[in-house]
Amino acid sequence: MTNAAEGAYEALRSAILNGSIRPRERLGEMELSQQFGVSRTPIREAIRRLSAEGLVVFQPNRGARVAEWSLTDLQEIYEIRARLESYGAALAAKRIEPELLPKLDELCDRMEAEAERMTPHSLDRIADLNAELHGLVMKAAASPRLASLLPAVVEVPLVVRAFRLYTPESLARSMGHHRDLVAALRSGDAEWAASTMRSHVLAARTVLLEAMVARPDL
Amino acid sequence: MTNAAEGAYEALRSAILNGSIRPRERLGEMELSQQFGVSRTPIREAIRRLSAEGLVVFQPNRGARVAEWSLTDLQEIYEIRARLESYGAALAAKRIEPELLPKLDELCDRMEAEAERMTPHSLDRIADLNAELHGLVMKAAASPRLASLLPAVVEVPLVVRAFRLYTPESLARSMGHHRDLVAALRSGDAEWAASTMRSHVLAARTVLLEAMVARPDL
DNA sequence: CGATCTGAGATTGTATACATATGATGGTAG
DNA sequence: CTACCATCATATGTATACAATCTCAGATCG
Numbered sequence: 001m002t003n004a005a006e007g008a009y010e011a012l013r014s015a016i017l018n019g020s021i022r023p024r025e026r027l028g029e030m031e032l033s034q035q036f037g038v039s040r041t042p043i044r045e046a047i048r049r050l051s052a053e054g055l056v057v058f059q060p061n062r063g064a065r066v067a068e069w070s071l072t073d074l075q076e077i078y079e080i081r082a083r084l085e086s087y088g089a090a091l092a093a094k095r096i097e098p099e100l101l102p103k104l105d106e107l108c109d110r111m112e113a114e115a116e117r118m119t120p121h122s123l124d125r126i127a128d129l130n131a132e133l134h135g136l137v138m139k140a141a142a143s144p145r146l147a148s149l150l151p152a153v154v155e156v157p158l159v160v161r162a163f164r165l166y167t168p169e170s171l172a173r174s175m176g177h178h179r180d181l182v183a184a185l186r187s188g189d190a191e192w193a194a195s196t197m198r199s200h201v202l203a204a205r206t207v208l209l210e211a212m213v214a215r216p217d218l
Numbered sequence: 219m220t221n222a223a224e225g226a227y228e229a230l231r232s233a234i235l236n237g238s239i240r241p242r243e244r245l246g247e248m249e250l251s252q253q254f255g256v257s258r259t260p261i262r263e264a265i266r267r268l269s270a271e272g273l274v275v276f277q278p279n280r281g282a283r284v285a286e287w288s289l290t291d292l293q294e295i296y297e298i299r300a301r302l303e304s305y306g307a308a309l310a311a312k313r314i315e316p317e318l319l320p321k322l323d324e325l326c327d328r329m330e331a332e333a334e335r336m337t338p339h340s341l342d343r344i345a346d347l348n349a350e351l352h353g354l355v356m357k358a359a360a361s362p363r364l365a366s367l368l369p370a371v372v373e374v375p376l377v378v379r380a381f382r383l384y385t386p387e388s389l390a391r392s393m394g395h396h397r398d399l400v401a402a403l404r405s406g407d408a409e410w411a412a413s414t415m416r417s418h419v420l421a422a423r424t425v426l427l428e429a430m431v432a433r434p435d436l
Numbered sequence: 437c438g439a440t441c442t443g444a445g446a447t448t449g450t451a452t453a454c455a456t457a458t459g460a461t462g463g464t465a466g
Numbered sequence: 467c468t469a470c471c472a473t474c475a476t477a478t479g480t481a482t483a484c485a486a487t488c489t490c491a492g493a494t495c496g
Contacts, residue, residue, distance in 0.1 A: 039451045052270035054366055061457050061478055076363045083301045145294045149367055257481045279448055279487050
């Protein structure tokens with residue numbers, strides 16, 4: 001944390017993503033400034049940034065609240081993510097540096113090892129490794145504009161913790177998608193990579209939405 | 219303008235979009251606060267918002283500059299826009315209210331009337347009408363998340379003024395795309411609407427990129 | 437002569453005080 | 467008892483003062 005505004009931003013952001021601040025919860029400037037031990041100024045800046053990213057809903061003169069995501073919202077988020085991230089996979093297939101491929105293989109190995117356990121902790125670990133894999137692929141796509149848009153449809157509460165909702169079968173298939181994706185990238189086949197990524201994201205969408213229908217709580 | 223921060227934001231934003239503040243130009247907080255007659259606080263807020271939208275590049279402790287867009291950036295912007303806006307067109311084909319269709323017809327009429335003149339002023343007028351048409355279609359898509367992402371690939375300098383670069387032939391074809399799009403929406407054919415929108419955006423991309431290669435100045 | 441250090445000026449980052457808007461409370465009129 | 471309005475408390479919006487950081491010119495050293 002180099003400055004107060006950045007620190008407040010990161011702390012608030014992770015609190016929203018991991019669910020420790022719930023949707024609809026109020027973000028009072030004074031309350032937060034006391035909590036972080038800084039003045040309202042950097043707090044305001046952090047809240048405005050989160051508002052621009054869509055994690056927070058802001059009403060003039062009426063303060064900010066954590067955004068909430070309806071079933072419909074999440075469905076659209078996954079549809080958009082499928083389009084953006086499949087484009088990224090296509091770019092990556094053409095641009096990826098071969099040295100990166102073993103690293104992706106290794107991430108698949110580690111995810112599959114964790115997947116055998118299926119403990120809450122291992123599922124969270126898979127979520128981290130999954131984010132790292134997707135991040136490396138999008139970095140290989142080397143598109144700054146894509147990189148700036150993707151967080152809005154990737155870094156969303158529930159979505160970042162979605163692996164907890166997988167069954168052993170759907171988790172195994174998801175691991176398979178990763179292997180397919182790496183194979184497509186290795187072969188430089190943009191269409192295959194895009195199609196695989198699209199399938200992967202849409203399958204994830206269904207896992208999340210079905211779990212939400214079964215358990216209307218979060 | 220209800221408050222100072224909003225006013226500064228809108229003024230800066232339109233100044234960047236219409237080119238009166240050029241890429242790489244410095245945005246000094248004190249200078250702008252004097253210029254707008256408000257304190258630095260709302261100026262800072264406006265600059266941070268523009269930074270989140272990608273119109274401004276911000277470096278900690280070193281201030282903000284207007285972003286610049288390379289040929290590669292613009293190419294990626296149009297590729298992403300084609301994907302997002304074609305998705306929006308598909309949604310709109312399924313969700314549009316029939317009462318809106320005559321309004322779209324009328325916008326096409328007015329654009330074609332302006333297109334016959336081909337004066338600088340009429341081309342700017344077409345740009346406005348075009349933005350209105352695309353905006354109505356995206357509104358019909360009724361996807362808040364899509365609506366929040368699209369500005370990043372639509373409201374970009376050069377892009378918003380691109381009609382000035384059209385030849386009479388490419389302009390006529392662009393007007394034709396609009397007619398096709400409205401026909402697809404009227405028929406409720408999502409795939410047709412998406413495909414038409416995609417073609418429309420990719421054609422616009424080529425017009426802009428070819429013009430930029432011919433005239434490396436803006 | 438070139439590289440590095442130093443310090444003044446200028447700019448951004450943060451804290452705090454004041455201004456304004458919102459929402460709740462309680463009292464009054466109907 | 468309900469509806470409305472005035473008033474006050476609280477939160478946000480803005481201005482300003484102070485602190486930290488960066489820039490750049492000029493001096494010093496190798």
